[in-house]
Amino acid sequence: MKKLAAICAVLALVAVMAQAQDEPKTVSLAVYGQNGSTAVSEIEKSLGVHAKYVDVDSGDLDMPCVVAAKDLPGEDAASLASFATGFNLQLEGDRGVLRVGLPGESVGGGSVKGYDVSVLAGMYVEYVNNWGAPKRAPAKGEEPEPELTAAEHLANLIEDALYDLWDEEYAASVVGDRVLFTLHAAGHRRVRELLDILLKEKGGESTALQRERSMMEKLKSTKLTTEYEATPISSVLAGICMQAGVGLVLGPNAAAECVDYHVKLSFEDTTCWDALQKTLDVLREEDMEIQTGARAGAFALGLDGELSGNGYRVFPIADLLKKLNASYERQRTKGDKEDGYSGGLREEGGNRVVVDALYDLLEATGRSADCFVYGDRLLVRGSADTIDAAMEILEQMGWEKPKD
Amino acid sequence: MNRCVMSGLLALLLVVFAHAPAGAEASKKVNCVYPGEALSSALTDLATQLGYEFNPADYEDSLDLDESIWVLAKDVEPEMAARMIGASGGIRVNLDAHNRRITLADPEDEVIAAPRVRGFDAAPHCKQYLEYQNKYGRKGAAEPNQLYQPTATEELRDAVGEILRLEETEGGAGSAIGKRLVYTRSSIELDQIAELLRLLDAVGGGESNALSVDRKNRETLRKLHSTFQPADGLLSALLYQLFKDCTAPVYVDSSIMSGLDLQYDSTEITLHEDESHYDALQALAREQYWTVDSVGGALRLNQQDYEGGASYRVFDAGQLLADLDKQYAELKTEDDVQDGFHGDLRSQGGIEVISDALELQLEAAGHSPLIRTFGSRLVVVGGVDVMDSAVEVLLAMGWKESEGEQK
Numbered sequence: 001m002k003k004l005a006a007i008c009a010v011l012a013l014v015a016v017m018a019q020a021q022d023e024p025k026t027v028s029l030a031v032y033g034q035n036g037s038t039a040v041s042e043i044e045k046s047l048g049v050h051a052k053y054v055d056v057d058s059g060d061l062d063m064p065c066v067v068a069a070k071d072l073p074g075e076d077a078a079s080l081a082s083f084a085t086g087f088n089l090q091l092e093g094d095r096g097v098l099r100v101g102l103p104g105e106s107v108g109g110g111s112v113k114g115y116d117v118s119v120l121a122g123m124y125v126e127y128v129n130n131w132g133a134p135k136r137a138p139a140k141g142e143e144p145e146p147e148l149t150a151a152e153h154l155a156n157l158i159e160d161a162l163y164d165l166w167d168e169e170y171a172a173s174v175v176g177d178r179v180l181f182t183l184h185a186a187g188h189r190r191v192r193e194l195l196d197i198l199l200k201e202k203g204g205e206s207t208a209l210q211r212e213r214s215m216m217e218k219l220k221s222t223k224l225t226t227e228y229e230a231t232p233i234s235s236v237l238a239g240i241c242m243q244a245g246v247g248l249v250l251g252p253n254a255a256a257e258c259v260d261y262h263v264k265l266s267f268e269d270t271t272c273w274d275a276l277q278k279t280l281d282v283l284r285e286e287d288m289e290i291q292t293g294a295r296a297g298a299f300a301l302g303l304d305g306e307l308s309g310n311g312y313r314v315f316p317i318a319d320l321l322k323k324l325n326a327s328y329e330r331q332r333t334k335g336d337k338e339d340g341y342s343g344g345l346r347e348e349g350g351n352r353v354v355v356d357a358l359y360d361l362l363e364a365t366g367r368s369a370d371c372f373v374y375g376d377r378l379l380v381r382g383s384a385d386t387i388d389a390a391m392e393i394l395e396q397m398g399w400e401k402p403k404d
Numbered sequence: 405m406n407r408c409v410m411s412g413l414l415a416l417l418l419v420v421f422a423h424a425p426a427g428a429e430a431s432k433k434v435n436c437v438y439p440g441e442a443l444s445s446a447l448t449d450l451a452t453q454l455g456y457e458f459n460p461a462d463y464e465d466s467l468d469l470d471e472s473i474w475v476l477a478k479d480v481e482p483e484m485a486a487r488m489i490g491a492s493g494g495i496r497v498n499l500d501a502h503n504r505r506i507t508l509a510d511p512e513d514e515v516i517a518a519p520r521v522r523g524f525d526a527a528p529h530c531k532q533y534l535e536y537q538n539k540y541g542r543k544g545a546a547e548p549n550q551l552y553q554p555t556a557t558e559e560l561r562d563a564v565g566e567i568l569r570l571e572e573t574e575g576g577a578g579s580a581i582g583k584r585l586v587y588t589r590s591s592i593e594l595d596q597i598a599e600l601l602r603l604l605d606a607v608g609g610g611e612s613n614a615l616s617v618d619r620k621n622r623e624t625l626r627k628l629h630s631t632f633q634p635a636d637g638l639l640s641a642l643l644y645q646l647f648k649d650c651t652a653p654v655y656v657d658s659s660i661m662s663g664l665d666l667q668y669d670s671t672e673i674t675l676h677e678d679e680s681h682y683d684a685l686q687a688l689a690r691e692q693y694w695t696v697d698s699v700g701g702a703l704r705l706n707q708q709d710y711e712g713g714a715s716y717r718v719f720d721a722g723q724l725l726a727d728l729d730k731q732y733a734e735l736k737t738e739d740d741v742q743d744g745f746h747g748d749l750r751s752q753g754g755i756e757v758i759s760d761a762l763e764l765q766l767e768a769a770g771h772s773p774l775i776r777t778f779g780s781r782l783v784v785v786g787g788v789d790v791m792d793s794a795v796e797v798l799l800a801m802g803w804k805e806s807e808g809e810q811k
Contacts, residue, residue: 053691110768112765132741173762178802180797181765
């Protein structure tokens with residue numbers, strides 16, 4: 001009996017150890033003003049990978065860096081360290097390599113994938129046949145613009161929608177109805193996600209946007225009471241974020257300003273979100289052009305345009321286009337009357353009617369968003385706040401949220 | 405009778421002994437362990453191994469002999485050793501078997517070996533090219549100022565010249581006469597031209613012999629693993645560790661050696677047991693802006709892309725073109741709509757659709773490929789790593805490795 005118990009205990013221990021080994025490794029980053037190599041070294045140590053520098057060397061990462069987050073999956077850690085250092089970090093976990101190179105440039109090691117976009121291309125062709133604006137004859141002396149296939153239009157959309165200043169470049173090649181990219185695993189996941197959301201009848205939000213919403217929820221639902229005396233503002237921001245269980249990352253410009261900027265602040269039963277806004281107001285008062293958002297689920301702060309929202313939502317606008325077409329038809333007048341109207345949705349520009357109005361109205365509220373259309377799909381890229389504002393505007397145009 | 409048998413045996417033995425020294429000479433192999441050795445020392449050592457005399461003649465007082473070379477090779481033919489030493493030292497090393505001596509010459513000097521003339525039948529290539537042009541070639545009149553409008557044979561001559569980089573060596577680009585190509589070149593170069601023409605005509609294409617050798621050479625490096633961190637990150641220490649157990653001959657070309665300081669130049673690359681030496685070599689090549697290929701059977705670390713190499717693969721894109729033709733037909737929209745498409749594979753550029761995409765994706769993967777098309781054939785020039793990436797990209801486009809592929 002004792003033997004049996006001992007065997008069971010050993011087996012249980014083995015099972016626990018095996019489970020522990022299977023658990024993916026995580027990274028905790030706590031870099032407050034040290035140079036970028038500190039973050040890279042921490043990732044190397046935690047994940048058991050080694051850094052390969054491509055067209056740069058470790059000495060180039062000598063700028064102060066602020067990134068604080070706990071228990072991050074490897075790719076999230078690489079993404080935060082990319083933004084914090086201003087370099088392009090790509091993790092190849094299966095090869096045990098962390099590639100460090102220049103942003104927007106190839107660091108090698110990516111793999112090529114050809115995405116079959118025949119269904120989306122077919123949808124686009126259908127849209128153009130239904131609602132496409134009439135072909136415009138080039139003005140005298142003007143060269144006609146080269147035609148693009150549906151797949152080429154889609155490739156342009158993917159490149160624009162997934163562009164990230166600190167990531168690798170999304171350079172598409174279009175061959176028939178396939179779109180090819182050479183990227184690392186994280187990049188390919190983003191392409192796949194975008195194609196899947198575009199294909200969905202109801203559209204939807206990207207993972208990055210969902211994570212931003214979740215981060216904001218945590219910050220808004222956590223209270224904070226504390227005092228900071230002559231503390232670097234980057235440490236104040238980190239303290240607030242940590243209280244809500246949220247990571248913090250500063251872009252290189254923001255870090256350079258914040259690590260030596262000491263403040264005295266106190267918070268009394270305030271939400272972490274409000275505490276952050278109060279702290280950021282200190283920077284705004286210094287006329288700093290700050291941007292806030294999310295990266296890999298962490299609160300991100302950028303300065304001088306180094307941060308742009310990388311979440312997006314795809315809105316299906318086929319029904320809206322039908323409604324608009326009907327409304328333009330209703331506005332048609334008889335014959336060739338002065339002040340009459342004989343056009344339709346096609347003549348008005350098809351989906352441009354929606355996207356142009358949306359862009360202007362968002363700008364009027366002081367928000368900057370990237371708005372793209374692909375046939376009867378509208379993609380808005382920006383912060384959660386911007387995308388919510390876009391949804392309100394679309395509803396005012398007559399768009400209806402698809403029923404769950 | 406017995407006397408006859410004995411005489412016969414004696415005669416046989418005499419013949420064997422008489423030829424024994426020459427046979428031993430011909431099969432004699434040498435070792436080249438010159439990782440950073442001075443050129444003069446390496447040549448003296450080679451001469452000793454061969455029982456030759458090293459005669460530097462005009463180079464006696466030349467500083468070139470003091471320059472370092474980097475060659476590691478075991479049991480190789482003397483000619484190969486001479487080629488590697490010469491390539492690493494930026495000099496031509498001649499083995500004069502008749503006078504049993506080693507002499508030197510300027511690599512730019514004309515090679516003493518007499519060139520030969522050879523004609524090649526280009527009719528099957530022209531047929532394939534015309535079929536492609538008639539199906540997928542751009543329509544419409546040529547550009548008004550386009551003076552050069554080559555025939556299929558001339559286009560083939562140009563393609564051969566670019567792929568084998570014939571313009572870099574003596575002998576001209578070759579002559580296109582009707583459906584024949586004529587070249588006056590060394591027999592080695594003529595064999596390379598013949599090989600390329602054979603692969604361009606083969607069903608499914610195929611890879612050159614130099615590429616197959618390159619694949620084998622790299623395979624030996626893939627089998628090597630070690631953990632090594634060079635003291636002070638010294639590049640020369642890493643290079644030796646990388647190749648000391650490699651069974652393939654290796655040399656560092658003079659284009660690198662002329663700018664390399666073996667005592668001070670450093671690297672950030674280290675070796676890890678979980679990665680092969682081949683992975684580390686690729687990382688090193690990337691870090692130092694070197695290229696790796698195989699020339700004359702030896703692995704070469706080089707500064708200039710593919711110079712002097714004949715490593716390439718011919719891909720048959722005929723079926724992929726047919727598939728793409730259908731896809732572009734499906735992407736057509738109705739007439740007279742903005743943002744519509746009314747073209748086809750022809751208007752998109754025919755095979756350029758494939759070669760442009762291949763070039764861009766290979767560049768994204770960190771390669772600088774040389775790609776040349778001829779009709780429905782696509783030739784990628786480079787080492788194994790470039791070729792493996794090219795295959796991946798082509799597969800992602802929908803290309804399928806055909807059964808006739810000569811690999």
